[in-house]
Amino acid sequence: MKQTPEKRNALRDTPWLDPEQTPHVQLLDIRKNYGDFTAVDNISLDIYKGEFFSLLGPSGCGKTTLLRMLAGFEIPTQGRIILDGEDMSAVPPYARPVNMMFQSYALFPHMNVEKNIAFGLKQDKVPKAEIQERVAEVIELVQMQKFAKRKPHQLSGGQKQRVALARSLVKRPKMLLLDEPLGALDKKLRQDTQFELMAIQEKLGITFVIVTHDQEEAMTVSSRIAVMDHGRIVQVATPTQIYEFPNSRYVAEFIGEINIFQGVVENSDSENAAIISEEAGCRVETGRSTDIAENAHAWVAIRPEKFDISTEPPSDTRVNCMQGEVWDIGYLGNLSVYHVKLDSGKMAMAVRTNRARSIESSITWEDRVYLSWHPSAAVILSN
Amino acid sequence: MHSRLSAFNITALVTGFAFLYLPIVILVIFSFNASRLVTVWGGFSTQWYGALLENEGIRSAAAVTLKVALISSTFATVLGTLAGLILARFGSFRGRTLFSGMIYAPMVMPEVITGLSLLLAFVALAIDRGMMTITLAHITFSLCYVAVVVQSRLVTFDNALEEAAMDLGATPARTFFQVTLPVIMPAVVSGWLLSFTLSLDDLVIASFTSGPGATTLPMKIYSQVRLGVTPEINAVSTIIVGLVAGGVIIASLIAKQARRDSDANHP
Numbered sequence: 001m002k003q004t005p006e007k008r009n010a011l012r013d014t015p016w017l018d019p020e021q022t023p024h025v026q027l028l029d030i031r032k033n034y035g036d037f038t039a040v041d042n043i044s045l046d047i048y049k050g051e052f053f054s055l056l057g058p059s060g061c062g063k064t065t066l067l068r069m070l071a072g073f074e075i076p077t078q079g080r081i082i083l084d085g086e087d088m089s090a091v092p093p094y095a096r097p098v099n100m101m102f103q104s105y106a107l108f109p110h111m112n113v114e115k116n117i118a119f120g121l122k123q124d125k126v127p128k129a130e131i132q133e134r135v136a137e138v139i140e141l142v143q144m145q146k147f148a149k150r151k152p153h154q155l156s157g158g159q160k161q162r163v164a165l166a167r168s169l170v171k172r173p174k175m176l177l178l179d180e181p182l183g184a185l186d187k188k189l190r191q192d193t194q195f196e197l198m199a200i201q202e203k204l205g206i207t208f209v210i211v212t213h214d215q216e217e218a219m220t221v222s223s224r225i226a227v228m229d230h231g232r233i234v235q236v237a238t239p240t241q242i243y244e245f246p247n248s249r250y251v252a253e254f255i256g257e258i259n260i261f262q263g264v265v266e267n268s269d270s271e272n273a274a275i276i277s278e279e280a281g282c283r284v285e286t287g288r289s290t291d292i293a294e295n296a297h298a299w300v301a302i303r304p305e306k307f308d309i310s311t312e313p314p315s316d317t318r319v320n321c322m323q324g325e326v327w328d329i330g331y332l333g334n335l336s337v338y339h340v341k342l343d344s345g346k347m348a349m350a351v352r353t354n355r356a357r358s359i360e361s362s363i364t365w366e367d368r369v370y371l372s373w374h375p376s377a378a379v380i381l382s383n
Numbered sequence: 384m385h386s387r388l389s390a391f392n393i394t395a396l397v398t399g400f401a402f403l404y405l406p407i408v409i410l411v412i413f414s415f416n417a418s419r420l421v422t423v424w425g426g427f428s429t430q431w432y433g434a435l436l437e438n439e440g441i442r443s444a445a446a447v448t449l450k451v452a453l454i455s456s457t458f459a460t461v462l463g464t465l466a467g468l469i470l471a472r473f474g475s476f477r478g479r480t481l482f483s484g485m486i487y488a489p490m491v492m493p494e495v496i497t498g499l500s501l502l503l504a505f506v507a508l509a510i511d512r513g514m515m516t517i518t519l520a521h522i523t524f525s526l527c528y529v530a531v532v533v534q535s536r537l538v539t540f541d542n543a544l545e546e547a548a549m550d551l552g553a554t555p556a557r558t559f560f561q562v563t564l565p566v567i568m569p570a571v572v573s574g575w576l577l578s579f580t581l582s583l584d585d586l587v588i589a590s591f592t593s594g595p596g597a598t599t600l601p602m603k604i605y606s607q608v609r610l611g612v613t614p615e616i617n618a619v620s621t622i623i624v625g626l627v628a629g630g631v632i633i634a635s636l637i638a639k640q641a642r643r644d645s646d647a648n649h650p
Contacts, residue, residue, distance in 0.1 A: 071546075071550060072550075073546055073549075073550075092549075093546070093549045093550050094549045094550070094551075094552050094553055094554055094555075095552075098550075099550055099551065100546075100547070100550045102543045102546070102547055103543075104541055104543050106541060106543035106544050106546065106547035107547075108544060108547075108548070108562055108565075108566075109544075109566060110565045110566060119548070119551050119553075119561075120551030120552050123551060123552035123553045123557065124552055167547075167551070168550075168551075171551065171552070
């Protein structure tokens with residue numbers, strides 16, 4: 001299939017949609033057992049050149065094991081890892097063109113910043129002059145020029161993080177692995193560093209694979225996210241797709257806040273699948289078809305910010321509209337969070353941006369409110 | 384504050400320290416005695432230290448002791464470090480308990496038995512007894528002390544350091560020499576000092592395993608004391624006390640520094 005230049009350009013940022021692209025890293029049917037315990041269960045995954053790819057999941061989901069297999073610290077029980085067309089499965093960590101940034105940073109305590117960064121180049125017997133040049137280059141990249149002669153114990157957490165990043169970048173690896181790289185930083189510094197990481201990744205064009213349990217972090221930095229659970233990948237998609245079109249209740253509930261209501265599918269073959277939900281107390285029209293069978297159980301998922309919350313009833317209160325009483329209000333400054341007790345007894349959560357500046361909110365405790373939404377806001381989930 | 388010094392606390396402290404150190408203090412004081420009579424104070428003098436230098440027997444015994452201590456502590460440090468590494472690293476393998484038990488056993492084994500069994504071994508293997516057999520014996524019993532010191536350091540060692548080194552292209556051997564060894568070096572040095580001082584003041588095992596012409600300082604002192612204590616013996620004992628105390632103090636300072644470094648690295 002030949003593609004026009006325009007099409008090709010459009011696909012530059014989404015290589016996984018381009019059938020002519022070959023993946024930079026291929027995981028083929030990877031499994032890892034520890035005795036009876038399966039840490040990673042038959043995972044196959046393609047990662048493309050220049051991606052910022054996140055492995056996201058709760059602790060114990062196998063994401064770190066998967067990353068350690070990419071680095072070579074763990075050998076897969078079964079399956080192959082292909083990097084740039086070469087089978088890496090049996091290559092020891094010191095011979096892989098892959099570098100890793102450790103969660104604890106793992107800076108060598110007996111070496112100063114410069115020597116830490118130069119360590120990898122010295123192992124490869126790079127000429128001295130070139131080592132100096134390349135070390136200076138990455139020190140500048142992470143803005144640590146002032147601290148080049150310091151020992152690790154004289155650095156703050158954020159500075160250590162920068163040195164660790166510089167050390168893992170100086171060898172120009174084909175792929176950089178990051179294990180919870182920002183986990184030890186405080187929130188403000190973490191957000192700044194996320195954007196810096198993205199800028200550095202864009203500048204160098206190296207494939208980044210990051211492991212994180214922080215969904216906000218994954219949403220911010222990633223080109224694509226793989227959500228993992230119990231050693232399996234549940235969904236691989238862009239942050240927007242993961243958030244707006246989760247493929248399962250697990251993904252929907254793991255990423256962000258969401259309201260989920262149980263119901264029964266009314267007509268699944270038409271263009272406008274509808275679900276009758278007693279919990280929601282209304283008929284939910286979605287404007288899309290679904291492959292869930294008629295009269296089967298299904299779940300409707302709606303993000304809190306998709307609701308219109310009002311004390312006035314909308315034109316039709318039987319479709320895409322829930323009624324209840326305001327149970328609790330959380331004022332967060334930029335947002336207000338409303339916990340609404342629906343007539344069915346189920347709690348729903350709605351978020352409203354505080355656009356107008358006023359002390360008195362128009363909606364208050366024990367008000368009877370209507371939560372309505374556009375058909376496209378609801379997602380139908382089968383499990 | 385609980386640390387206020389009451390009369391009772393001070394008394395307890397003084398009694399305790401007196402019990403521990405009074406004999407040594409007396410020994411040190413009398414080594415500076417001008418009188419030939421050990422128990423009678425005849426004024427201050429350093430003549431017995433001078434007399435030591437003239438004493439051929441004590442000088443050669445001191446030379447033997449130092450050589451044995453240097454060689455045995457160095458070998459014990461190499462072997463003990465390896466044993467400590469294996470104990471700390473290889474999680475659980477078949478026979479681990481037996482292995483670690485066998486490494487620590489010499490620490491609790493009565494010295495007489497260690498000495499006797501080594502003597503029997505040397506006789507059975509027809510090895511001529513002398514300086515070499517003392518050295519071998521000292522390696523045997525001080526190895527376990529090094530292993531303990533190194534292993535306890537490795538418990539707090541961040542394995543990610545080694546992984547980082549390998550990830551950056553260092554082979555396992557280079558990782559050991561460029562990262563692991565420098566990081567655990569303080570423990571290795573204090574292990575060396577410990578085995579050096581242990582070798583320096585050993586009498587029992589040296590007596591069992593020595594042969595003609597190989598007399599260590601403690602053996603020399605012991606044999607002379609049987610003929611009567613001379614101020615010369617006080618002087619040589621004072622020197623040994625100084626050396627051992629110095630070694631122990633340096634070892635503990637190094638260990639403390641190392642602990643501070645690793646704390647700074649893992650806040």
